[in-house]
Amino acid sequence: MKFTLNYLLILFLSFTIISCGGESSEHTPSEDRVSILGAGATFPAPLVTAMADEYRDMTNRRVTVNYQSIGSGGGIRQFMEQTVMFGMSEAFLSEEVMADIESSTGGRAFNLPITLADVVPTYNLPGIEKGLVFSGEVLVEIFLGEIVDWNDPKLVELNPDINLPDRNITVIHRSDGSGTTNVFTSFLSRVSDRWRDTVGFATSVNWPTGIGGNGNEGVAGAVQNTPGAIGYNSLTYAILNNMSYGYVINSSGNIIEPSYEATTEAANIELPDDTRILFTNTPAEYGYPIAGFAWMLVYENMEQNNAISNRNEAEELLNFIIWSITEGQELSESLGFAKIPNSALEKNIAMIRLIKWDGEEIGAELLLQQGLID
Amino acid sequence: MDPENSQLKSKGNFRNKYTDALYKWLGDKIFTFVVVGLGATIILVTLGMALVLFFEGSGALTEFGLFGFIKGTTWDPAVQMVFGAWPFMFGTLVTSALALAISFFPALAVAIFSAEYAPGWLAEIIDNLIKLIAAIPSVVIGIWGIFILAPWLRDSIYEPIFFWTEANYPDMLHILGNPMGYGMATATIVLSLMILPYTTALAKDAIKAVPRDQREASWALGSTRWEVIRMAVLPYARGGIMAGAILSLGRAIGETMAVAMLIGNKNTLPFSIFGAGATMPSVIVNEFREAVESLHLSSLMAIGFVLFLIALIVNLSAAYIQRKLSIGGGQVV
Amino acid sequence: MVGLLCISTVVVLLPLVIIMVHVLVEGFSALSYDFFTEELGSPSRAIQGQATGLVHTIIGTIVVDTLALLIAVPIGIGAGMMLSEYPEHPLNPTLRLMNDTLNGMPAILKGLFIFVLIVKPMGTFSGIAGSVALAVVMLPIIARTTESALQSIPWTIRESGLALGIPRWRVVLSTVMPAAKGGLITGILLAFARAAGEAAPLLFTSFGNNYLPNNWYGFIFSPTDTLPQRLYSLAISPYEQWHSMGWAAAIILFLMVIFAFILARLLARDKFKIQA
Numbered sequence: 001m002k003f004t005l006n007y008l009l010i011l012f013l014s015f016t017i018i019s020c021g022g023e024s025s026e027h028t029p030s031e032d033r034v035s036i037l038g039a040g041a042t043f044p045a046p047l048v049t050a051m052a053d054e055y056r057d058m059t060n061r062r063v064t065v066n067y068q069s070i071g072s073g074g075g076i077r078q079f080m081e082q083t084v085m086f087g088m089s090e091a092f093l094s095e096e097v098m099a100d101i102e103s104s105t106g107g108r109a110f111n112l113p114i115t116l117a118d119v120v121p122t123y124n125l126p127g128i129e130k131g132l133v134f135s136g137e138v139l140v141e142i143f144l145g146e147i148v149d150w151n152d153p154k155l156v157e158l159n160p161d162i163n164l165p166d167r168n169i170t171v172i173h174r175s176d177g178s179g180t181t182n183v184f185t186s187f188l189s190r191v192s193d194r195w196r197d198t199v200g201f202a203t204s205v206n207w208p209t210g211i212g213g214n215g216n217e218g219v220a221g222a223v224q225n226t227p228g229a230i231g232y233n234s235l236t237y238a239i240l241n242n243m244s245y246g247y248v249i250n251s252s253g254n255i256i257e258p259s260y261e262a263t264t265e266a267a268n269i270e271l272p273d274d275t276r277i278l279f280t281n282t283p284a285e286y287g288y289p290i291a292g293f294a295w296m297l298v299y300e301n302m303e304q305n306n307a308i309s310n311r312n313e314a315e316e317l318l319n320f321i322i323w324s325i326t327e328g329q330e331l332s333e334s335l336g337f338a339k340i341p342n343s344a345l346e347k348n349i350a351m352i353r354l355i356k357w358d359g360e361e362i363g364a365e366l367l368l369q370q371g372l373i374d
Numbered sequence: 375m376d377p378e379n380s381q382l383k384s385k386g387n388f389r390n391k392y393t394d395a396l397y398k399w400l401g402d403k404i405f406t407f408v409v410v411g412l413g414a415t416i417i418l419v420t421l422g423m424a425l426v427l428f429f430e431g432s433g434a435l436t437e438f439g440l441f442g443f444i445k446g447t448t449w450d451p452a453v454q455m456v457f458g459a460w461p462f463m464f465g466t467l468v469t470s471a472l473a474l475a476i477s478f479f480p481a482l483a484v485a486i487f488s489a490e491y492a493p494g495w496l497a498e499i500i501d502n503l504i505k506l507i508a509a510i511p512s513v514v515i516g517i518w519g520i521f522i523l524a525p526w527l528r529d530s531i532y533e534p535i536f537f538w539t540e541a542n543y544p545d546m547l548h549i550l551g552n553p554m555g556y557g558m559a560t561a562t563i564v565l566s567l568m569i570l571p572y573t574t575a576l577a578k579d580a581i582k583a584v585p586r587d588q589r590e591a592s593w594a595l596g597s598t599r600w601e602v603i604r605m606a607v608l609p610y611a612r613g614g615i616m617a618g619a620i621l622s623l624g625r626a627i628g629e630t631m632a633v634a635m636l637i638g639n640k641n642t643l644p645f646s647i648f649g650a651g652a653t654m655p656s657v658i659v660n661e662f663r664e665a666v667e668s669l670h671l672s673s674l675m676a677i678g679f680v681l682f683l684i685a686l687i688v689n690l691s692a693a694y695i696q697r698k699l700s701i702g703g704g705q706v707v
Numbered sequence: 708m709v710g711l712l713c714i715s716t717v718v719v720l721l722p723l724v725i726i727m728v729h730v731l732v733e734g735f736s737a738l739s740y741d742f743f744t745e746e747l748g749s750p751s752r753a754i755q756g757q758a759t760g761l762v763h764t765i766i767g768t769i770v771v772d773t774l775a776l777l778i779a780v781p782i783g784i785g786a787g788m789m790l791s792e793y794p795e796h797p798l799n800p801t802l803r804l805m806n807d808t809l810n811g812m813p814a815i816l817k818g819l820f821i822f823v824l825i826v827k828p829m830g831t832f833s834g835i836a837g838s839v840a841l842a843v844v845m846l847p848i849i850a851r852t853t854e855s856a857l858q859s860i861p862w863t864i865r866e867s868g869l870a871l872g873i874p875r876w877r878v879v880l881s882t883v884m885p886a887a888k889g890g891l892i893t894g895i896l897l898a899f900a901r902a903a904g905e906a907a908p909l910l911f912t913s914f915g916n917n918y919l920p921n922n923w924y925g926f927i928f929s930p931t932d933t934l935p936q937r938l939y940s941l942a943i944s945p946y947e948q949w950h951s952m953g954w955a956a957a958i959i960l961f962l963m964v965i966f967a968f969i970l971a972r973l974l975a976r977d978k979f980k981i982q983a
Contacts, residue, residue: 035929208642240946415785514960662910
């Protein structure tokens, strides 16, 4: 028996070695390769992983970006624990966290907008396609558990032409900490004082009703499996999965069909230098009201991040970030993501310029190489 | 060259004896040292785990107190930053206890059948099948639950019951909860399926351990087969059977992935029958990678610590019952 | 009574058999050549019908599980020896209680423990952290099965060895251990079968990876994909294409565990009574 076991062991190991060796022969030699680890928000995951696929092909497998979608809360936490090279979140870092990081690393944490998050109410009503109209107030009442039937007069009033069924509403929300929740609840808080005072907004809140799904995926899955369900998902997830999603009335009283143009439009406002701003219920006249940035999180002093072991890794990470906010943005629309507006690109470049490794301004150096600053 | 060595060279006979003793004595010493060291590693790992969970969770435990934390019914990581473990303890205890209640008698029936009635070949098939099924990974049961069991339960069981109740006893609806397929009932059913093989195997071992003369005495009194089982075998094996049931309960309490995938994940009481709920392991899986605030994270660790205490209590009581109730044997792994 | 017991046995076994049939049918129909040769990448690969698979996950699982065995087997067997060969040792009652508690402890706590112990100090998630977490799952099972395998060897064998003047450690290593070999391997395989299916301890330790690592030791020192953890994230994803990959992952995992399990049963057959 011992022989069999040893044999199996050898077989496994040789299989492992062969399969790795076989891969590397036609591409960049393995010692030059760099792995970049990022984790965080589930919403931008399809975009970031597609960017990673593209970037890996572009560099002949020299740079592999491994992005794991674990939720925005997780992205912030692991960024703070320094187990990842970059975090990703749909909520910007709080003052408290920013101050903590400044005192422990001697530099700031940067929030770099990489794409825009747009959250749409998704539902599963057999026979009814997308386009059910919701107002902020109605969404608040549904998620407070006050409107419990699909043929409630308030819903009928907003949708006079649709034959709404006599069905219970099953509310589905995120069970984990999530920037999608942050964007959605911040919209509800801005349209309703009642919501702001009882539930508030955060990456995870104490939901008054409904069931939780884990991740953007979990909510989408639960909505699709449950007739009569309403949840909230990013527009991309809704489109990719053929889910029905609603239109939302914005602060100017216009019914806005979610689209990436309408989302980019929502961000077309004055941005602060650190880009930490929520613009849900946007004042922009034709802007979609439930939208916000998704940020990539990096340290100003990159050598302080335990997850980055040398300057080369830091530079490759920066190269990837610079690529993803410029050329990488071209991938956005085919995947149903909104591009970041020019104002955000400018703020990004200004922040990247300050990034250092052991006091050397590697950010400015790389931007200069790419001709993005002079 | 120390003087002892030169002495050894001159007296060859003594040297053999001496090195032999050294070989024996030192070899045994090293061996004992290594073995005890390895054994102690397990003790250290277990205690280390308890300590790590305690210290990581101490933030929450000092903030709310151990009992305050256990009794707290609010889990609110957003507005109030208040954390109480009760909803999850409640979810864990209810789903596990019900799962055991559902699966105990069927498991016992299978154990009795395969131990006492079935012919050898059939008993072996049942035995292997049961243990094979116990080996199916939790996530595999989870994916089956998500895509096959939950939709089926919703369409053919929950919704008919729900609509019938709606028509006849509308007041009872809040107890039933929303029949969307993910929830307490589904989690309980899956848990009972998962611990069933485990309970069966342990019960069968206990029955098998009943000595032959115990049965023979009963046969000699002219009992029927069923009477032998009822009067002689089961009383003898009850310690092992009960201890096995408690251990199965422990399994159900710690079951994580399948439950997290199927329970619906709702952190606020009250839970309803079909509605979503949460258990202690499921909330850790869902929120651990996501918790941003330190208090939130340490509350999750504190839940882990409470879970550790529960696992300890379960094992101690299984051992106690085993010793107290059994007349002779019923060995349990 | 017989009829009743018979019927209840069938009723009990039926749903369990149904689970196996579903997993086998759905799993086999989801397998493809690409599944074994391609990396996962982004979900758009699967949605657009490009080649995608779990080659990195399968290799990662093999590496992580093998390392876990290498860590757990010596410690587990040592502890089992202590329980069986030194029955009078004062630490034994504590060891037995701690071992049972460790065995009864939810696997997720083992993941949390290793996260604090290894991932945080190392500064990164890694395959080796996952291996250690799985080793903690395996330990108590190996210790317990080793104990009963060694105890099934009659004391007379040890006594005759000692009477011949052979030192105790030689008796244990060259007489008792070989005699109990089948039982020991059975225990190890059972521990493997249990640990290989665990996803919970891996979520916070080996973390996950969408690609093969850059070099072979990347499986050990950087985030690594494993079947149970990948299966979990595929199953809760909203993409149909990923669901069917999830079923394919499920069947591979299932076969792996069942293979180890059947091997264990065959070895244990009528020689040793060791419980799963």
